[in-house]
Amino acid sequence: MKDDVAEMRYAAVRAKLSEHCYHQHFDAESVLLVETMIDDLIASAAGFKEMEQKEKERTQELQLLISELGVLRLENPRLQAENNGLHLQIIEAVEASETWEASMLSSLQSLEEEMESTKLQLQREVRHNCQSERRLQQAQLLALDAAGLADAEEPCEAPRRAALMPRDDEPQELALSEALGRCQARLVQLEAQAAAARRRGEDMESQAADLCDQLFKPCPQLRQRALQAGRTQSLERSRADVQEMSQQHAELESRLAAVEGWQKALEHRNTELKSEAKALLVSVDEESAKTTEVLENSRAQADIQKRLHTEMQERSESLQQMCRRIEGSTKILNARLAQISREEVLKTTEQSRQVKELLDKLVLLQEGHQQSPLTSQLKQIEERLHRAEDESSALSTSRSALQEEVQSAMLEAETQARQLTKQTQALEGDIRNDADIQSRWHGADTHLQWLNASLSGITDEQKKLATYLQEQQTFLQQESMQRVQLHAEVQRLHAVVRSLDGTREEWLADLGKAVDSLRQSHASLTATLQQEEFAQATSDKLRQEAFQVQRSIQVASTQRDELSAEVQEWGQELHSDLLRRDEARSMAARLVEELRELQLSGTWTPERAPDPPDAESLDQCHQEVWQLEERLARVETRTASVISKATLSEAANLQQLGFEGSCALEKVCEGELASAEAMSEAVSSKCWQLQADIQEMLASASIEESAHDQLESEFARCQHGLSEMEMSEHHAAAGWGDEQRAAASELDLLRKAAAILDEERDITQRLADDRAQEVDDLQNAIRDHQQSLQEAQQALDDLRSSADGQQHHLDQQRLMKTDRQEHLEALRHQSQALRVDVRERSTEVSHVLEDLQHMVKENQDLHEESRKLALSVTARTAEARKKFEQQEESAEQLHALELERVDVARLREQICLQTRQQEVAISRLSNHKETARRAAGELVAQLQRIQGAQESWHSREEEYQVDISLMQEQIADIAQRVAMSEESQQKALEEDARLQGDVAAAAKAAEGADQSEAAQAQAVASLRLRRHQIEVALQQTMAEVASQQRLAEQDWSQVSRLESLLESGQIKLNKSTAELEALQKYHRSSPLAVGSDAAASPSSLSLKQQENERYAKANATSLPALRFEVTSMHWGAALCRWGSLMRRGSACMQRSPACARS
Known part of the structure; x- marks a missing residue:
């Protein structure tokens, strides 16, 4: 069946090739390749024809668009003017925001200064508190010394003295209150002095006024002289005014000449007024629309700010509640500190009392029984004294730590209060900014009203000027059209000549670029060959590294087995040591109970002294304790070595994981070589797989680090438990009297700690067993992977020979496809953009034509208005000349009046009239x-x-x-x-x-x-x-x-x-x-x-x-x-x-x- 199918495919391919006049022989195995090549060629030919058609259409569209560019340029100024207006608004908004930011920065600076001042105050308070604490510590030390040396004093006198010691805060508060009282009294005195000074000034002013009245009353001659001086000054001023009037007459004549020149400028002004009126109307409409938009935006912003204000109020309330809670907690902490200090004082007194009792007992024992065991007891008592001193120092440190915590809590409360104040200030600033914005909008509304009022006057002037400008505009349009046609023909000829020269130069430049592109393609081929060689070298290096990693993994597995065996041995030794420790503790407990019974019965005498075997047993107990301590030290050293070996095992695990990653990479490489057709996709999948492997490695490393940290924490716990056990053993061996009960409680705690340690040891053993199993599993997986690698290498060698040629051919075809697709997409985008431009330009052309029609009508109206203005100007010039003649006659009359103005006495009667005239x-x-x-x-x-x-x-x-x-x-x-x-x-x-055979x-x-x-x-x-x-x-x-x-x-x-x-x-x-x-x-x-009618x-x-x-x-x-x-x-x-x-x-x-x- 397979042979029949292959023959059918071969026959079909042969028929296709014969249709295309291709008669060269080829094998049946290459049928698939020939089919794909034929399909690609047919598709490429069809795509190329489509591209040619599209390029032709686009060239036609481009020519049409280029012809319409000139029309679109006319509307650019209007759009630019609108953009400029928008830019101005944006600049104003930016300036307002900058001012707001500057105000905010200034407020922030003031807040920072307040923060620094508060920090300084806090530092001072902290220093003061530290000094008070030092004083308390010194008082406690003095109390301890007094309790240890003075036998006659009572033990409770030290805390009483500490309680009766005066505080430093009370005198400071009194001094502050006194300073405030002094300041207030000083202010009252200064206010009284200022009031007295004001009164004195008023009195001096009244006295000066009285003196002036007294000086002018008895001598009316002085007043007459003053009046005469004023009259002479007025006459001089009048003469100067007459001279200035003559000068002004000459200046008015010159201004008449200037007015005649300005009449000519009025015609130019008419046209500009019309354009300005249109621009004002457009700007008013735009500003009204913008104002409505801005008002809506401002309202929305106001709503948002109100919401934010409510949210900030809620936050401030919550923060205030937190501050109250913190204040309550600080008060509670202060109360606890006071209680702790009292308890510490009581403890110190009790300890001092106990020390005295012990010293008395020691003295009695030395006097009654001077034997060898008493020396050991004395040593133990001295050790107990040292321990008591250490405990007192620890209590003082704990108290200082608590006080530091209280201070930190107070600082946090203060910082939260400052944050609240900052937030409230920010809210107030936002509210002020809203008020400023509203005031600005009111100013904008008033400005718009003023613009509307000015527009009405401008429109009236436009109507007058339109009639005068219509006649001139028609004549100018005819001349401008003729000139435009001539200039257009000249420019067209120049453009044709320049385009021909430019095309020649561009063809030469394109030929040079083609040669350069060919050279670059040859260089890219050589670079690809070098990259293939480099890839082969890197694959060889990876194989060598894989073999090295296998060897290191084997070594690590052997080391891990040895470590697991050592850990088991150490666990057994620890178990035996713990049993011995329990036995020693039981012996010590029995001895302590026997001693207690003897003390209670009061039958302790030298005759009933402990037998030598009992002393020997105690010595043996001590020796066993020392041996246990040495063993514990050894155990610690061994655990340190275990930790170091565990780190080595972790490094081995990391290497193993790296080997697994390398194996996965080799598998991916095999899959890529097997799929030669999808080489580019395989490269991307490799990248993703590498990233995933790296993430897995990081995750595994983080897990191992966490496990390592857990082991270290467990080891620290064990050390802490051992130290506590040693302390409890010392207490048990040296315990007397009331401390035996404490020793018993400590023994219970040590037993619990030992049980916890046993559980932790069991957990560590389980973890070690699990890891050993994991190592075995990994070794088996590595062996299987090695076998699979050998098989994959054989397959890779077979596939490389067949994949190289196919890969090269596929890469070339893909590059061709991507280039063509990019070219098609670019052409599509260009066509869409050109269509949009054509639509916009057509609309702009229609708008320009409408504007031209309106301009013709408005120019006629302006022409008529200018003609009317010229007539009015001529009439006004005639009137001005008549007025100048009248002014000359008035100057002559004024000269006559100056001669008649001799009688100055009537000036007093005309004062009222002059005041009215002045008004x-x-x-x-x-x-x-x-x-x-x-x-x-x-x-x-x-x-x-x-x-x-x-x-x-x-x-x-x-x-x-x-x-x-x-x-x-x-x-x-x-x-x-x-x-x-x-x-x-x-x-x-x-x-x-490459296809030379196919002619x-x-x-x-x-x-x-x-x-x-x-x-x-x-x-x-x-x-x-x-x-x-x-x-x-x-x-x-x-x-x-x-x-x-x-x-x-x-x-x-x-x-x-x-x-x-x-x-x-x-x-x-x-x-x-x-x-x-x-x-x-x-x-x-x-x-x-002024005078009679007869005169x-x-x-x-x-x-x-x-x-x-x-x-x-x-x-x-x-x-x-x-x-x-x-x-x-x-x-x-x-x-x-x-x-x-x-x-x-x-x-x-x-x-x-x-x-x-x-």
């Missing part, structure tokens, strides 16, 4: 100031707008630079794609070289390659054209940026000029107002203005009427003149902006037909 003049000045402030505000707004425009230009420059960088990256991507296509061509040629198939593949080269050449040419067009667009954008910078500089120069003009106008206005006020005062103070002549009355009329006209014309100056400045700036916009529009119109034709 009127003040009101007028306030009006003038308001108008001047408005003009200044408008100029400031213009400056801010110009600054915003400059910032927008800077941002546009940055965006253009970013666009240039993006285009450069696109060009680099295109070059990379060309290089990839050339590499794919080269790989196709290599495949054709017909090779010829068809060559034809397909030629077709693909032609298509790719077309694609390369289209891409080069696109790159050239992008470079041309970049040059144009750079030129636009330079022109816009120049326009911005011109605007700044105009603004500076306007500022200087405004300053000069304000100075002149102030002078004119002062002169007018002075003239009015003098005119009303003259004898013609007033008809000529003087006519002069007076003329003068009043001229003043009224001057006052009426001063405000319109200032407004006229301000409006003229605005119109001049607007006309300049309109000229710049027309230039930009003409440039854009010139570019658009050139782009369309290209």
Whole structure:
């Protein structure tokens, strides 16, 4: 059956090859390989044709998009202006956040300073507590010394003295209270002194006023002299004012000439006002939308902050409860410390009493019985004394440790309280920030209302100017269209010439790149061959390391067996030692009971002294105890050696695990070599398996380390138990009187500890047995693994010869597939992006056309308004000339009035009138100031707008630079794609070289390659054209940026000029107002203005009427003149902006037909 199936496959493959004109012979074994190659070739040919079609379609789409680029550039400025507005808002938000951060940092610094101050206070308190503790310790030592030396004193006098000792805290508190009282008294005294000083100052002022009154009352001549001096000064001032009026007359004539020049600037200003009005409307809409969004965001943030505030309150309450608990615990600890100190004092007194009793007994024993056993008893008693001293020192250390714990608890409580204060301060800062934000929003609302009010006035002015500008705009449009057509044709011709030159240069560069790519491919082939050789060498090294690891594992297993045998022997010895220790303890207990019975019966005499055998038995007991101690020391040394050997066994286990990991890696290598078709996937699986093995090794190492730590802890416990046993044995051997009971309790504890040690020993033995079994299992597994490795090596040698060729061929095919897939994905992304760009540009074109239609209508309206303004300007100039003539006549009349102003006595009667006139003049000045402030505000707004425009230009420059960088990256991507296509061509040629025998198939593949080269050449040419067009667009954008910078500089120069003009106008206005006020005062103070009707002549009355009329006209014309100056400045700036916009529009119109034709 198998042979029939193979023959069927062979026949089918042979038929396919005959269809493709391939008649070369091949074996039946290579049928599968030939089928896969044929399928790959067919699929690659079909994919290549599809790619060619797609590339053609994309080139057409790119050409269409390039033709529409010019139209889309017109809308870029509007979008950039919107982006600039958003950037400004972002900058403002960032500045607000920075201010908030600065305030927070300042608050944090203040908190840190408070923390440092509190730390210093705590350190002082700690030092004070340490000093008090030292004093208590010294008192205790004195009490002990007194209890040990003075026989007549009672044992309870020391604690009484310690209790009666004064504390250091009480005098400090008294001193603080006294200092506070002194400070308060000092403050009261200072307040009384300040009140007395104020009273003295008031008295001195009243005395000075009385003296002035007394000086001026008796001598009215002084007053008359003062009045005459004031009159002379007023006359001099009036003369100076007349001179200034003559100067102002000359300045007004010069201003008339300037007004005629400003009329021309009004036309330019009309256009700019219109554009500014549109921008204001758009900005108002955007700001209203943004304000609504920001209000919603602020409300959401306020809700979030309220929630956070509630959460923080809850946390603060919980922390306060914790603080209260901590305070309660600290109080409890303080009470316990007091109790412990009292208990320690009682214990010391009892010990001192016991020591005295023992000393008395010793004295009695020495006097009655001077024998050898008493010397040993004395030694034991001395040892007991030393132990009691050691216990007292330990109790003092424990007390100091408890006090340190209490202090640490207090510090923790204080830190938690500080954290609570910090959190509350942070909440308060957040609340303040919310209030600031709300105030800012109210200010923004008021600003919006002001903008809406200003828009209404601007719209009225726009309607007037639209009529005048329509006529001029039609004429300008015709001329601009003709110029645009001429410039478009010239640019198109230049672009064609440059594109031809660029294509030639790019073809030469592409040929050089192709040669370089071929050299790189040869270098990559050599590198792959070197990598294969290196992989073979590494496999050999791994095998050698595996053999070495096997040997080390065998050695470790032998060592582990020896260790297990030694551990068992040591366990038996420990068991025998423990039995002997129990026997010695039982003997010691019996002896102690016999001694106790003898003491109770009171029959202790030298005649009933212990027999020599009993003394010998005691000596034997002591010797056995010493022997037990020596054995325990030996056991400790052996356990240390066991631990060292256990570490060696752990190292062996680690090596064994490493060997297992290496074996697993070899198995993975075998599987990879068996699956030659999935070589790349096997490499990734190797990496994952290696990581898993490493993690397992780490886990096993951590487990062994934990076991090692457990053993060390058990060993430490054993040592502690042994030390306790030794102490209990010493106590049992030297116990007398009341301490025998303690010795019995200690014996019980030692028995329990011995039982625990036995259990731990059994557990360690079980663990050792388990590990020995594990070692045996591992040895068996290693032997099996060695056999499997030998079999795998034979299989590897057989598979390497057949896998190398297949692997190389599969790698090449996979590279081809990945390259083609990447190219297809890139083309798909480009097509989607181009479609989106086409849609956006079509919408932008429609918007631009609508804007142009609106601009034509608005220009007509502006033309009519400008014509009306010109008529009004001519009428106003005639009126101004008449006013100047009237002012000359008034100057002559003023000269006549100066001669008549001799009678100064009537000035007293006109004081009331002058005060009223001054009020009127003040009101007028306030009006003038308001108008001047408005003009200044408008100029400031213009400056801010110009600054915003400059910032927008800077941002546009940055965006253009970013666009240039993006285009450069696109060009680099295109070059990379060309290089990839050339590499794919080269790989196709290599495949054709390998299949030289297949003549017909090779010829068809060559034809397909030629077709693909032609298509790719077309694609390369289209891409080069696109790159050239992008470079041309970049040059144009750079030129636009330079022109816009120049326009911005011109605007700044105009603004500076306007500022200087405004300053000069304000100075002149102030002078004119002062002169007018002075003239009015003098005119009303003259004898013609005030007096009887008989004295007033008809000529003087006519002069007076003329003068009043001229003043009224001057006052009426001063405000319109200032407004006229301000409006003229605005119109001049607007006309300049309109000229710049027309230039930009003409440039854009010139570019658009050139782009369309290209």
